[in-house]
Amino acid sequence: MMLGGTEGGPRERPAPPASRDATAYLEVTGVEKQFRDTPVIQGLDLQVRAGEFVCLLGPSGCGKTTLLRIIAGLLPADRGRILLEGADLTRVPAHKRNVGVVFQSYALFPHLTVAENVAFGLKARGLPAAEIRETVARALALVRLDESADRSIFVLSGGQQQRIAVARALAVKPKLLLLDEPLSALDRKLRETMRMELRYLLRDLAITAIFVTHDQDEALVMSDRIAVMNAGRIEQFDVPAAIYTRPATPFVLDFVGMSTRLAGTVAGGNGGQVEVETALGRLRAHGRLPAGTRVLVAVRPEDLRLGPPHGHAENAVTLRVRDPVFLGSKLILHFHAPEGDRVVAELPPAAGHGLVPGDGVTVSWDVAATLVYPTP
Amino acid sequence: MSPTGRETALAGELALGRRRGRLRERVEPISLLALPGTLYLSVAFGVPLLLLLVRSVYGDGGLSVASYVRFFEDPFSWAVIWNTLKAALLTTLICLLAGYPAAFALARASGALQALLLTALILPLSVGVVVKAFAWTILLRSDGIVNRLLLLTGLTEAPVRLIFTQPGLILGAVNVFLPFMVLPIFAVVKLIDRSLLDAAATLGASPVHRFLHVTLPLTMPGVIAGVAFVFSMSVSMYVIPTLLMGDRFKTLSILIARSFLFMRDRAAGSTLAVVLLLIAVAVVVASAMLSRRHQHAR
Amino acid sequence: MTPAERAATVAIWTVTAAVVLVLLAPLVVTVAVSFSASPVFNLPPPEWSLRWYQRTARLRELWPSVRLSVEIALLSTGISLVLGTLCAMAVARGDFPGKTAVATFMVSPLMMPGLVVGVAILQALREAGLRDAWLGLLIGHVVITLPYVTRTVLASLSLFDFTLIEAARTLGCSYPRSLLTVMVPVLAPAFLTSGLFAFLASMDNYPISIFLIDARNKTLPILMLQYLEENPDPTIAAISAGLILLTIVVLLVADRLVGLRRLAEF
Numbered sequence: 046m047m048l049g050g051t052e053g054g055p056r057e058r059p060a061p062p063a064s065r066d067a068t069a070y071l072e073v074t075g076v077e078k079q080f081r082d083t084p085v086i087q088g089l090d091l092q093v094r095a096g097e098f099v100c101l102l103g104p105s106g107c108g109k110t111t112l113l114r115i116i117a118g119l120l121p122a123d124r125g126r127i128l129l130e131g132a133d134l135t136r137v138p139a140h141k142r143n144v145g146v147v148f149q150s151y152a153l154f155p156h157l158t159v160a161e162n163v164a165f166g167l168k169a170r171g172l173p174a175a176e177i178r179e180t181v182a183r184a185l186a187l188v189r190l191d192e193s194a195d196r197s198i199f200v201l202s203g204g205q206q207q208r209i210a211v212a213r214a215l216a217v218k219p220k221l222l223l224l225d226e227p228l229s230a231l232d233r234k235l236r237e238t239m240r241m242e243l244r245y246l247l248r249d250l251a252i253t254a255i256f257v258t259h260d261q262d263e264a265l266v267m268s269d270r271i272a273v274m275n276a277g278r279i280e281q282f283d284v285p286a287a288i289y290t291r292p293a294t295p296f297v298l299d300f301v302g303m304s305t306r307l308a309g310t311v312a313g314g315n316g317g318q319v320e321v322e323t324a325l326g327r328l329r330a331h332g333r334l335p336a337g338t339r340v341l342v343a344v345r346p347e348d349l350r351l352g353p354p355h356g357h358a359e360n361a362v363t364l365r366v367r368d369p370v371f372l373g374s375k376l377i378l379h380f381h382a383p384e385g386d387r388v389v390a391e392l393p394p395a396a397g398h399g400l401v402p403g404d405g406v407t408v409s410w411d412v413a414a415t416l417v418y419p420t421p
Numbered sequence: 422m423s424p425t426g427r428e429t430a431l432a433g434e435l436a437l438g439r440r441r442g443r444l445r446e447r448v449e450p451i452s453l454l455a456l457p458g459t460l461y462l463s464v465a466f467g468v469p470l471l472l473l474l475v476r477s478v479y480g481d482g483g484l485s486v487a488s489y490v491r492f493f494e495d496p497f498s499w500a501v502i503w504n505t506l507k508a509a510l511l512t513t514l515i516c517l518l519a520g521y522p523a524a525f526a527l528a529r530a531s532g533a534l535q536a537l538l539l540t541a542l543i544l545p546l547s548v549g550v551v552v553k554a555f556a557w558t559i560l561l562r563s564d565g566i567v568n569r570l571l572l573l574t575g576l577t578e579a580p581v582r583l584i585f586t587q588p589g590l591i592l593g594a595v596n597v598f599l600p601f602m603v604l605p606i607f608a609v610v611k612l613i614d615r616s617l618l619d620a621a622a623t624l625g626a627s628p629v630h631r632f633l634h635v636t637l638p639l640t641m642p643g644v645i646a647g648v649a650f651v652f653s654m655s656v657s658m659y660v661i662p663t664l665l666m667g668d669r670f671k672t673l674s675i676l677i678a679r680s681f682l683f684m685r686d687r688a689a690g691s692t693l694a695v696v697l698l699l700i701a702v703a704v705v706v707a708s709a710m711l712s713r714r715h716q717h718a719r
Numbered sequence: 720m721t722p723a724e725r726a727a728t729v730a731i732w733t734v735t736a737a738v739v740l741v742l743l744a745p746l747v748v749t750v751a752v753s754f755s756a757s758p759v760f761n762l763p764p765p766e767w768s769l770r771w772y773q774r775t776a777r778l779r780e781l782w783p784s785v786r787l788s789v790e791i792a793l794l795s796t797g798i799s800l801v802l803g804t805l806c807a808m809a810v811a812r813g814d815f816p817g818k819t820a821v822a823t824f825m826v827s828p829l830m831m832p833g834l835v836v837g838v839a840i841l842q843a844l845r846e847a848g849l850r851d852a853w854l855g856l857l858i859g860h861v862v863i864t865l866p867y868v869t870r871t872v873l874a875s876l877s878l879f880d881f882t883l884i885e886a887a888r889t890l891g892c893s894y895p896r897s898l899l900t901v902m903v904p905v906l907a908p909a910f911l912t913s914g915l916f917a918f919l920a921s922m923d924n925y926p927i928s929i930f931l932i933d934a935r936n937k938t939l940p941i942l943m944l945q946y947l948e949e950n951p952d953p954t955i956a957a958i959s960a961g962l963i964l965l966t967i968v969v970l971l972v973a974d975r976l977v978g979l980r981r982l983a984e985f
Contacts, residue, residue: 117619117623118622118623119619119622119623138622138721139619139622139623140621140622140623140624140625140626140627140628140631141625142623143625144623145623145624146619146620146623148616148619148620150614150616152614152616152617152619152620154617154620154621154635155617155639156638156639156715165621165624165626165634166624166625166626168634169621169624169625169626169627169630169634170625213624214623214624217624217625449812449813449814449815451808451809451812451813452809452813452814452815453809454805454806454808454809454813455805455806455809455810455813455815455821456809457802457805457806458802458803458805458806458825458865458869459806459821459824459825461802461861461865462824462825462828462862462865465840465858465859465861465862466828466836466840466862467824468843469836469839469840469842469843470831470835470836470839472839472842472843472846473835473838473839473842476842519734519737519738520738522730522731522734522735523731523734523735523738525731526731526732526734526735527735535979535980536974536979537739538735538739539979539980539982540970540979541738541739541742541743542742543970543979543982544742544743544746544963544966544967544970545742545743545745545746546916546919547919547923547962547963547966547969547970548745548746548749548923548959548962548963548966549922549923549939549940549943549959549962550923550925550940551923551925551940551943551944551947552745552749552943552955552959552962552963553745555749555947555955555956555959556744556745556746556748556749556959557745559748559749559752560744560745560748566744566748592741595741596741596742596744596745599738599741599742600742603738627721627723628721628723628724628727629723632727649830650829650830653829653830653831653832654830656832657831657832657833657834657835657926659833659834659925659926660925660926660940660944663944664944664947673832674832674834674926677832677834677835677838678834678929681834681838681930682929690838691838694832694834694835694838694839695835697832697834697835698831698832698835701830701831701832701835702831704830705823705827705830709823
């Protein structure tokens with residue numbers, strides 16, 4: 046897992062909006078949606094603050110695009126309410142919501158030029174021609190495509206088309222901007238550039254935005270808060286740091302970043318700690334669970350180090366190395382683990398110097414960094 | 422240069438190039454596949470039409486447009502042209518007004534409903550214009566279904582004479598040509614990307630605005646194709662007016678048939694034929710130009 | 720749905736219902752009349768009878784005429800399928816000057832007045848000394864059917880992914896063989912659709928045929944129109960009902976093979 050690794054430096058993220066009203070700007074309450082008897086969204090609540098950049102992160106089919114379409118008004122929810130700035134949008138048709146959307150396929154109008162595309166929403170509102178011209182020019186300048194105003198959209202590259210789609214959606218000054226995997230069609234280098242460009246643009250314009258993606262790097266890099274979705278529900282909605290270091294469920298744990306996973310049973314506990322019996326020995330974690338509970342013990346790879354434990358504050362296991370993977374700035378060590386379990390460590394390359402598959406090592410980590418989840 | 426002229430020239434160059442041991446880059450072997458078809462059509466279709474054209478301007482004493490002058494000087498000719506165009510325009514207009522919504526219905530329908538609609542469109546095509554025109558003679562009679570419907574809905578008080586009238590003719594023609602309007606439009610409507618309409622909605626476009634500024638422009642290629650087909654077919658129709666109006670309504674086709682088949686007046690017939698041909702060619706050219714303007718790469 | 724959208728939907732479906740009725744009405748009428756006992760076209764018929772069908776079986780000229788029409792239709796469709804496909808391939812894949820002109824030219828007979836084309840071909844044939852009606856009909860009918868094939872196959876080819884052919888060639892097939900094994904199956908629906916429309920266009924053609932027939936070789940539409948003008952009785956309805964039935968069978972088969980939806984891509 047490369048937290049900030051892709052940019053190769055400390056993570057640059059624009060500061061969260063300064064004046065943040067705690068009352069929700071967008072409030073989604075109790076939304077449910079079924080397609081042909083299959084529930085796609087189940088009792089979902091979400092609150093987004095003004096100026097915030099929120100990511101809906103999840104695998105295909107988790108309902109994130111459906112939720113987006115419901116908020117946009119392109120799909121009616123079976124149940125629930127959508128409130129934007131206090132106004133109830135639930136029954137309002139899409140064209141009256143002033144909620145902008147950037148589609149995954151960009152959905153640029155093939156029969157219109159670049160400028161006409163950007164002007165479309167303004168024309169639909171019946172604005173005077175002079176104002177439209179000016180607004181279009183500004184929007185195109187914002188995405189640095191003022192030169193292409195009169196060209197057909199087919200001569201543009203993927204990245205340029207994406208920028209036009211954004212300019213078009215922003216030209217009408219929407220109250221909320223929804224983006225449905227807008228970067229997924231771009232190649233990797235372009236994606237990384239566009240991520241930050243998009244983020245800065247939206248921050249400068251103080252636009253509240255919800256961004257759908259299945260790419261965890263994107264979510265971690267761009268968002269103020271991430272809503273991790275699974276099977277129609279939000280499993281955790283929090284700032285990126287919390288999502289990563291304190292995943293609320295095994296799903297979030299697995300979806301965001303790598304981790305060591307060990308199955309076990311609670312053997313006992315005292316105070317704020319539980320003792321878990323696993324195939325690799327007895328491990329301790331913070332928490333309170335009744336004895337006999339089947340649990341999953343997890344820890345992030347960068348929290349592991351080689352060597353014996355420093356006293357009682359650490360857990361330790363002894364294993365044999367399976368695969369050392371050298372990634373330039375770090376070394377990923379995969380270990381032989383019992384069936385169904387996994388142990389993986391991330392270390393500075395020097396620490397694993399000389400290790401070969403088959404070597405036996407002791408791996409230790411902080412009890413405080415140990416995550417434990419009851420499993421059904 | 423005519424297409425075949427070019428083809429022959431290219432083939433010649435190709436042979437020459439081979440002999441010199443080089444192959445010209447511009448002419449790929451696959452282009453030559455067009456030769457048999459184009460040659461056939463040029464000889465069996467292009468040449469006869471050219472001959473017809475040429476013959477019509479060659480009188481007894483050489484190049485002469487006398488027959489055309491006579492034709493256009495006769496006010497009766499203009500009445501015939503007007504009849505022809507009027508019938509075609511009305512038929513095309515009604516086909517467009519009825520066929521455009523039907524194309525959308527066809528695109529939106531699914532399963533059994535779509536199968537029913539498709540059958541309703543394709544089955545009549547198979548049955549032949551003679552049969553259909555004949556069936557309409559039955560339907561349009563004073564005691565026929567159409568009149569009964571009109572009386573039932575109170576639109577008229579007494580049976581209306583429909584057989585051997587222009588409205589009856591248009592009705593029959595619309596019946597025959599409707600599929601040729603619906604199917605090309607349907608082909609284009611099917612391809613419209615739904616996300617474009619979604620995008621338009623999120624940009625604030627009302628349903629009417631979406632229709633006028635997204636759907637309509639995108640369906641234009643299909644509309645142009647449908648209008649071109651129906652107009653050119655209805656401008657040339659013969660069996661339908663013959664059966665539904667007999668001699669009362671003189672169109673160019675009816676006069677052409679009369680000249681050649683019954684009156685053996687080849688000269689007059691040729692003149693009429695060329696006039697009708699030129700109208701049809703004008704339609705083809707106009708539709709080609711229009712569709713080029715509305716061509717959107719996909 | 721906004722009220723505007725609701726109103727539009729109602730309007731669309733009302734018009735469509737009317738369209739369906741108008742399209743199917745003549746067919747229903749024809750079948751109904753064919754079972755009428757009365758020689759006058761009364762609907763509903765006073766009595767039901769099969770007499771017109773019996774007459775059909777006894778019509779001397781009918782069966783040779785049917786045979787002729789079917790022969791010409793099948794042959795001309797077959798020839799057009801070959802010529803049209805070759806041409807479509809050249810236009811779709813080749814890059815030669817006058818490409819669009821060729822494509823337009825190949826489709827143009829559809830839009831030319833049939834009577835004019837018929838008389839032109841007749842005169843040209845006379846000039847060339849060709850007096851055989853059968854051959855003349857065939858020549859004329861290939862002209863009518865070519866546009867259907869070229870148009871449909873070209874449309875299908877423009878959607879065809881030619882990298883499939885390259886893939887076949889890297890797997891060891893020669894160019895012609897890869898065309899046959901990869902492209903032909905994908906084009907099969909286009910062949911079927913255009914073949915069907917071409918066949919029907921040929922069977923139904925009147926304007927060109929009227930000039931190319933002679934006393935002994937009469938195609939079905941000509942015979943039927945002649946019959947209508949001479950003895951207007953429901954025999955014509957019986958023949959037509961037979962044609963309708965035949966087409967329904969063909970459509971059912973075609974639907975099994977490619978699906979009705981594909982047929983709509985004319």
